[in-house]
Amino acid sequence: MITQTQFRSYFDVAGQRLFLNHAAYAPLSRPVVQAINNFFDHRQQGNPSQWSIAEEHMEGLRQNYGQLVGSPSERIALMANTVTGINVLATGLNWQPGDHILLYADEFPANVMPFLNLRERGVEVEFLKQDERVTPELFEAAIRPQTRLISVSSVQYLTGYHADLKALAELCHSRDILFSVDAIQSVGVIPTDVLDLGVDFMAVGGHKWMMSPLGTGFLYVTEALQSQLKLTYRGYMGHVNPDDYGNFDQELSPDARRFELGAFNASGIVGAEKATELLLECGLKKIFSHVRKLLNRFETGLHKTSFELMYDFSDTEVSGICMFTHSDTSCNQSVFDELLAARVNISLRGGGLRIAPHYYNTLDEIDQLLAILKELG
């Protein structure tokens, strides 16, 4: 087990900046950078087993991803980012003209563009929004006989709203609709169990809450959905025996690995394997309860400043993201600029200010931020 204090000691950024921006990207920890450097040292020295070493790291990372979302590792394919995973789904289904997809209107484009690309095949994409809540009721009212897919973010990047994925999955399955989730804003901070949630498909990028290098991530797909997906791209790594180069007749892997193509982002994978190993050793329940403790402190302290919370979510709707604003929203840009100059990293999103702390952040850092906000107010 890794304690919070130990975990914090891995981050050079701690003590140098108030880094509270993990919904955008995360700083790498020292063990992660070390693992990557070791891997490059091997390559630099021409280690003859570097390919098989890299393959072992792929399998190690696949296991870690599986553990992070409660999935057997066979259901995981390594991907370069979220949107590549979503494209596997969007391009792999056998769409018919008139098929209908439902999306929440404020999704991040990674969960939109792959589906908009299907319009040229006669697929209709409909956007829904009543307010900041992404609920089963919102979708239920818009379902038609032609609706084939609903795809949502587990946590909305513009609000921090954490959707009830289990209820959404139940709704979808009661209507014979596929349910897909962009989970980049939750995996690595919120405990996740895909089998319990009942999602059909999940795509996740590594560079935010999983604290991994850019160009890493994965998709999760059920066996049932995989059997409906044709391969838009076919490589050689996704076959039963990828090293048997002359055997063109071999079968595709029965696992989700079939979606992997060729030579891969091995250094990123090595870093992601280490980063996810550390998160698993910290424990996801501990991580999320710590992050909520930090955000609760922030939300309580904010009342004493000229800033206010933008949303009031219940305990089951909260996430690692908190959106807030100056009482005069036109000040948010200059507040953001001043925070950056004071070595505070947060995000400006949709006109509001977004903080997203991780496990190595402390209550003291939240108090420091509140003090700075009070001064700026």
Ligand SMILES: Cc1ncc(COP(=O)(O)O)c(C=O)c1O
């Ligand atoms: C909800 C959501 N999905 C996806 C992404 C990123 O997509 P990708 O991993 O494809 O770069 C982001 C943020 O950058 C996001 O907030």
